[in-house]
Amino acid sequence: MPIPSGIPAPNFKLADENGEPHELKEYLGRPVVLYFYPKDDTPGCTTEACNFRDDYSAYQPAGVVILGISPDSSRSHSRFQSKYQLPFKLLSDEDHLVCEQYGVWGLKKMMGREYFGVMRTTFLISPDGMIARVFENVKPAQHSQEVLAALKEISPTA
Numbered sequence: 403m404p405i406p407s408g409i410p411a412p413n414f415k416l417a418d419e420n421g422e423p424h425e426l427k428e429y430l431g432r433p434v435v436l437y438f439y440p441k442d443d444t445p446g447c448t449t450e451a452c453n454f455r456d457d458y459s460a461y462q463p464a465g466v467v468i469l470g471i472s473p474d475s476s477r478s479h480s481r482f483q484s485k486y487q488l489p490f491k492l493l494s495d496e497d498h499l500v501c502e503q504y505g506v507w508g509l510k511k512m513m514g515r516e517y518f519g520v521m522r523t524t525f526l527i528s529p530d531g532m533i534a535r536v537f538e539n540v541k542p543a544q545h546s547q548e549v550l551a552a553l554k555e556i557s558p559t560a
Contacts, residue, residue: 404505416493419479434527442482450542457546464557
């Protein structure tokens with residue numbers, strides 16, 4: 403179960419698609435869309451990422467930082483980002499420690515098979531570092547618009 407809203411977002415440090423480290427606390431003072439997704443270049447994850455890409459200019463007036471996290475490697479993220487021209491950072495959580503920290507790593511079922519993986523979840527983090535909203539069971543096609551609507555509640559300039 404994901405961590406709840408109303409608490410400080412746990413800090414972490416992960417490498418991006420270029421192997422450069424990013425620490426969540428670097429983004430204090432700006433709203434952050436922290437979205438966890440299962441796997442690069444799969445249908446749902448591609449739809450979700452491309453919708454954030456297509457709406458990217460709508461996030462910019464409020465200075466929003468978008469960070470995608472999955473257990474894929476930095477190299478995989480680099481290919482995914484390049485293929486779809488994603489204008490935001492993709493962070494690699496190969497050991498799924500940050501996924502576990504945020505409560506989005508769990509047992510999943512697909513076609514009668516059980517396995518552990520990332521539950522598609524997004525955290526909207528306010529400029530003061532608090533979790534303002536948690537989106538569970540995300541529907542990739544409408545999610546970016548859903549996040550933009552919630553962002554207006556915490557940042558009127560969005």
